[in-house]
Amino acid sequence: MNIGVLALQGAFEEHRQMLSRLGADSFEIRQERDLNADFDGLIIPGGESTVQGKLLRELNLFDKIKELITDGLPVFGTCAGLILLAKKTENDSRTHLAVMDITAVRNAYGRQLGSFYTEETFGELEKVPMTFIRAPYISEVGAGVQILARVGGNIVAARQGNRLVTAFHPELNKDVRVHKFFLENIVKSRAAQS
Ligand code: GLN
Numbered sequence: 001m002n003i004g005v006l007a008l009q010g011a012f013e014e015h016r017q018m019l020s021r022l023g024a025d026s027f028e029i030r031q032e033r034d035l036n037a038d039f040d041g042l043i044i045p046g047g048e049s050t051v052q053g054k055l056l057r058e059l060n061l062f063d064k065i066k067e068l069i070t071d072g073l074p075v076f077g078t079c080a081g082l083i084l085l086a087k088k089t090e091n092d093s094r095t096h097l098a099v100m101d102i103t104a105v106r107n108a109y110g111r112q113l114g115s116f117y118t119e120e121t122f123g124e125l126e127k128v129p130m131t132f133i134r135a136p137y138i139s140e141v142g143a144g145v146q147i148l149a150r151v152g153g154n155i156v157a158a159r160q161g162n163r164l165v166t167a168f169h170p171e172l173n174k175d176v177r178v179h180k181f182f183l184e185n186i187v188k189s190r191a192a193q194s
Helices: 013-020 032-036 049-058 060-070 082-087 176-194
Strands: 002-006 025-029 042-043 077-080 085-089 100-107 117-124 123-131 137-141 145-149 153-161 163-166
Touching: 002 013, 002 049, 013 025, 013 042, 013 176, 025 032, 032 042, 032 060, 042 060, 042 082, 042 117, 042 176, 049 137, 077 082, 077 176, 082 085, 082 100, 082 163, 100 123, 100 153, 117 145, 117 176, 163 176
Parallel strands: 002 025, 002 042, 042 077, 077 163, 085 100
Antiparallel strands: 100 137, 117 123, 137 153, 145 153, 153 163
16 A cells, blocks of 8 residues: 655645554655646645645646546645645635535634544544644534534534545554555555456
8 A cells, every 4th residue: 555645835744644554555746747647545734734735836747636536535734734634724815725525714722722532433433632722623524424522612623525524633643543544444445446
């Protein structure tokens, strides 16, 4: 299994470490020719969605990545990655890849609660560590979207087919279960279909 990790900005290295702990290969996507590799899934890391969105366009990665996702490439977006995948952001007129039927709220916890840690249920997994850093949450989901986690009533993880998003940063904790969920339930099941 080989996973491309978008490495324009933000916390991409931590995702690669997590993947390596799970025995998956990974590589960094920094420019157009990196997309010629053979890969089974994509991770869009946290960072700054406006910066990553701008670089995706400037580096000519935007259309190709959008096409790969639309064609079914499994994708996992964390934090800023969630915003990049959302069809709409409530408090930002920009949209980016817009491939997931969710509405995001940017920097949704205000200044005081900008960063915090909690443990919550994620799908069937209990007590999953969740680190939030100036995180978004999801205020609305479309009919085909499965809600996987809530914190304080707000949606913080969701899945729509091969697309997975978390508002928190699972790559910043030791617990590998969220990445394992992506690899086992989304990446592998797509491989089995094709
Ligand atoms: N606040 C960032 C944004 O709106 C996301 C923060 C993060 O990815 N840790 O893009």
